[in-house]
Amino acid sequence: MGGLIRMQTRVLVAYATRYGSTQEIAEVIVATLRESGLEVDIEPAKEVKALEGYTAVVLGAPIYMLRWHKEAKSFLSRYREALMKRPVAVFALGPFYDEEEEWKEVRAQLDKELEKFPWLTPVAIEIFGGKYDEEKLRFPDNILVRLPGSPLHNMPAIDIRDWDAIRDWASKLVAQFQPALAH
Structure with a gap:
């Protein structure tokens, strides 16, 4: 069979989450990328086995207690070589x-965390508002927030995730992941 072999743009959206909020954002990013015609898989960062076959990667995780989720940092370390060859x-x-x-x-804080990976040059970096609900906390977080002096002590449930901004950011990734679409 002759002809041109066209590489399908296939994106992995990997995420780390503590209470599910980051996963919900990752799912909206996946839906937006799929609407643009990209082939997209979604997986918790800790469960990713390989990056072969993916042409681009989106990695998301919360900043929690002034630290980026350890599973995101572990993912970057584990897949350093592969990530250096793909838009991230x-x-x-x-x-x-x-x-x-x-x-x-x-x-x-995110910039400080990313400085630990000087080889990484993301095509896009974004911060989204978070979600907090004390009722969903598990040990030890549920104990820590009850301590007097905790910045989350007696804080009401809140959700400032901006779904339009999330979809807009994801749609802008399409051109960065599949440059042919930008023309």
């Missing part, structure tokens, strides 16, 4: 309040 987009969940200082603090 990174997102993090962070602020619970829509206040400029909190957004800056979370972005600075």
Whole structure:
């Protein structure tokens, strides 16, 4: 059989989550990329076995207690060689309040975490608002938030995830993952 072999753009969306909020965002990113015609798989970062066959990767995880989720950092370390050969987009969940200082603090923390991977040059980095619900917390978080002095002590449930901004960011990734579509 002759002819041109066209490489299908196949994206992996890998995520780390503590209470499911990051997974919900990852699912919206997947749906948006699929609507644009890309082939997309979604998997928890810790369960990814290989990156062969993927032409691009999206990695998302929360900033929690001023640290990026350890499974995201482990994923970057484990797949360093493969990630250096593919476009990678990174997102993090962070602020619970829509206040400029909190957004800056979370972005600075993510930048600090990404500095530990100087070989990584993401095509896109984004921070999305987070979700907090004390009722869903498990040990030891449910104990820590009850301590006087905890910044989350007596905090009401909150969700500042901006679904339109998430879909918009994901749709912009299409051109970065499949440059032929940009023309």
